[in-house]
Amino acid sequence: MKVGIIGYARSGKTTIVNALTGGHAAVGAFGSRDANVAVIKVPDDRVERLAEIYKPRKIVHAEIEFVDIAPNEAGGEQKALDNNALTLLKNVDALVHVVRAFENETVVHPRGSVDSTRDCRNLEEELQLSDLIIIERKIERLAKEGRHDKEYDLLQRCAKHIESGDSLRALDLSPQELKALQGYTFLSIKPLMLVGNYDESRIGQDDPAGLRAYAAHNGFTLVEFCGAIEMEISELPEAERQAFRDDLGLGEESRTRFIHAAYDMLGLISFLTTGEPEVHAWTIHKGTKALDAAGVIHSDIQRGFIRAETVAYADLMACDGSMHKAKEHGKVRLEGKDYIVQDGDVILFRFNV
Ligand SMILES: Nc1nc2c(ncn2[C@@H]2O[C@H](COP(=O)(O)OP(=O)(O)O)[C@@H](O)[C@H]2O)c(=O)[nH]1
Ligand SMILES: [Mg+2]
Incomplete structure (x- = not known):
């Protein structure tokens, strides 16, 4: 599975990818000019237990690949996504929007203030707009060719839907229609999960950034995260991590929470193959x-x-x-x-x- 990590500059995308993967990509001002790609093995007790029994030559876990986009080069930081990012995102299975919900005076938000639900709405608009441009171009071409066929009507419907302020994932499409749209690799049709990136001081508070209400109202899965501290914990020896989490009231391991939420959202499950050559977890749709x-x-x-x-x-x-x-x-x-x-x-x- 391939996941695109999107969000505004300094929302903590790279911090969170590091926390999830145990990686060490540079964060903050020294962040890379290229997309940061990192992989995690999906922890699965069943694989471990089967491996203990079968002692295979090879153990293969399911994997999630993260594509953590680089800062917007072209249009400044007001927008999260430049053309490079839009192209990279075309071949991911799902999008994860890292939403800034932490205050930090030395880390300036590109819009001058921290407002999590504003960022959610704005990023949705960016995705929608990129789809709309593709749709309008195609409609124009079909009209020129005099092709007022099914595809034309479908694209008109998509355009109207976006113009009304909604994402394509909320449009009611038949399996045939979905198939007809596949080649366009639209972005606002991809499943999207929200990761709220909070200060640790906000742990235990009731919906401090309004993200829970926003997610519930708009049907998004929300995972709450304390990026900075989670990244520090991921650098500790494994044996010390849980005690640290318990002290801070951080709950279940962030990686596990994240993976469960992502699998659920995408309707994914795993089946297993086992034997002496290898024990292997395979990811499929329910x-x-x-x-x-x-x-x-x-x-x-x-x-x-x-x-x-x-x-x-x-x-x-x-x-x-x-x-x-x-x-x-x-x-x-x-x-x-x-x-x-x-x-x-x-x-x-x-x-x-
Ligand atoms: N206080 C605080 N700072 C954070 C948190 N997450 C990230 N930061 C800081 O915000 C800055 C930008 O983080 P980075 O991961 O590079 O953001 P990106 O531009 O979205 O990849 C860095 O200086 C991080 O240390 C957080 O949860 N709390
Ligand atoms: Mg980054």
Whole structure:
């Protein structure tokens, strides 16, 4: 999964990416002129436990890649996104808006004041405007060619929707319409999660920046974060981190909270493959059929699909992780192409090419 990290200058994007990945990209005035790309392995106890049992040669966790955009070079800092950023964001699966909710006099907000919900609205407008420009250009071209077809009507609908002040993700589109729009790689149609970046002094206060109310009202997932302190904690030895968190009242590990929220928002789950060569977690959308899950691993496995020998992770562990024992207990199901894969399914694909 690829996630675009967006937000206004000095909202704490790089700080938060560092906190999530344990990275050391430069923050503040020394921030990079290029996008900062970082990867985290998605922690998954199931992978660890299976690896203890199977002692595989290779362990592969699911991964999230972050594309943390560089400051706007072209239009100054009033806007979050320049053309470079807009292009980079076209191929991400989801957007995360890091919203500044911390006060810090030495770190100037590009608009002179900290106002979290204003920033949310403004960034939505930037995404919408970039889509609208593409839509209008296309409509003009189609009109010139005299093509008043389905695509033309659909684009007109999109344009009207944006002009009314809304993002494309809120437009009611059929699966066919969604497909027809795919090639445009619109940005305001991508799922977007808010990360509120707070001062640690605000922990425990009730919605200090108004972001909770904004998120609830507009249907966004919000993750609350204390970027600066989280980045410091990520630099501590692992064994000391939790005690530190408890002292500060920071709750569950930020990485875990973030990943859960992102998976939920995107409707993602993991299935597992296991054996001596490797234990591997694979990320899929909820509702994916066995045949398509096979294709995530390899096109040959999909092409030559025979069946999916499937056991729920909990059932497998109840049999000491032994496939053999699980079979004896009747816990291994032989599933066909249309089986809907469930989170934590451990699957052995039988195929023939
Ligand atoms: N007080 C405070 N400062 C922060 C926090 N997060 C980031 N900063 C500071 O804000 C500045 C900009 O952070 P940076 O991560 O580079 O922002 P970016 O431009 O969005 O990538 C740096 O000086 C950070 O130390 C925070 O949660 N609290
Ligand atoms: Mg940065």
